[in-house]
Amino acid sequence: MERLLPQLALDLSEPAPGNLSGLFAADVEDLRLEIGFGGGEHLIHEARKTPSCGFFGVEPFVNGMAKAVAAIKGEELTNIRLYDGDAANLLDWLPSQSLSRVDLFYPDPWPKRRHWKRRFVNADNLARIHRALRPGGVFRFASDIPSYVDWTMIRALRHGGFAWPAETAADWREPYPGWPGTRYEAKALREGRRPAYLTFFKS
Template sequence: MTIDSKSGGEAPETGPRRQLYGRSKGKALRAAQVGRMATMLPALAIDVAALKDEPAALFSGQPEALMLEIGFGGGEHLAAMAKLHPEIGYFGVEPFLNGVAKLLAAIEQDGLTNIRALRGDAREVLAALPDASLDRVYLLYPDPWPKRRQRKRRIVDDDFLAEVARVLKQGCELRFATDIDDYAGWTLARIAQQDTLVWCAETADDWRQPWPEWHRTRYEEKALREGRVPGYFRFRRHALG
């Protein structure tokens, strides 16, 4: 990957009503998937109104930390993290029905109790979360919207970064992966323009390697098959002022 920071200068359309994602349904769900949606989802759905007061209360027990994965796709990474860290409460948000159905299958298979999920727009969850309430946010391979006229649909913009910074605890990280050089440059340019999230790169090369405990996502597998090279970026929440 080479980072194309030239792409960073263009101002995206802003505002909460930007439509970010395309279709939110794919193939018809199989009977077992329909059954899981009916029986499992109500119990583990994110109650957005309840997030405002005490997000940890959405989990049984008292999680040691709270993390959010935005656009979890088929949920491979989210389920793997939740399995590895039963002490952490994970929120996942994904508008695509078939992705949510896949996550539920993984939750059932591994008997996971520490995931709360929403089929919807992550910006709704971000807006509801209290300040400094999360220990990490993952944004893994957001939709690239590669054509110039589509870039306004990218989830990363100044408002999005400000919201992520607001909900992160001080010293905690936004972890971002992309296989699109132009999206890396786009994001780094916006990171450079604000002062609450700081790129944690220590060596010129460290964004070429995933962070410890990285779990490959379905989209990353496709990107690698197609010859694209991922970049992995960690942005740390600084104190203001």
């Protein structure tokens, strides 16, 4: 954490460079963002699987960040940059239409009604995601909390700039292709909660 994280951490105090690919040691052709990567299972899996893609990972909790840094060091990955603050700040910092995909998996559901205003999915953050995505870019959301799934569906479609192409129940009940799963998801499945996997395209 003391040696490697400062090299991986994004500095938002300066404007974003014109060429975001230059932020990575690897030669990357595509850019994606994962918001709240938890223990980093999916982030590391994707970075390993797609070395030509640069990944921005956001996680405010130190334990999750430490796990990701350890995995990045152990696997010598050079296509990940990290940020430990509010993902809204990073989305504002990124240039318009700079990302091909934004992933938000198992965010805090804030289940009590009086806390719903704290949910990450809201009109302002959906506007931020939409601005950062390229035309045809993808926003993926997974959760095991039905009320949050419904909440996200309603707000994404209300935004007007996202299309949901699902045709059958399998399109949201089955995990994404190549999905590695996460520890949180495994716990949800053990406890009998069935996740939903939503995919929206920037229209």
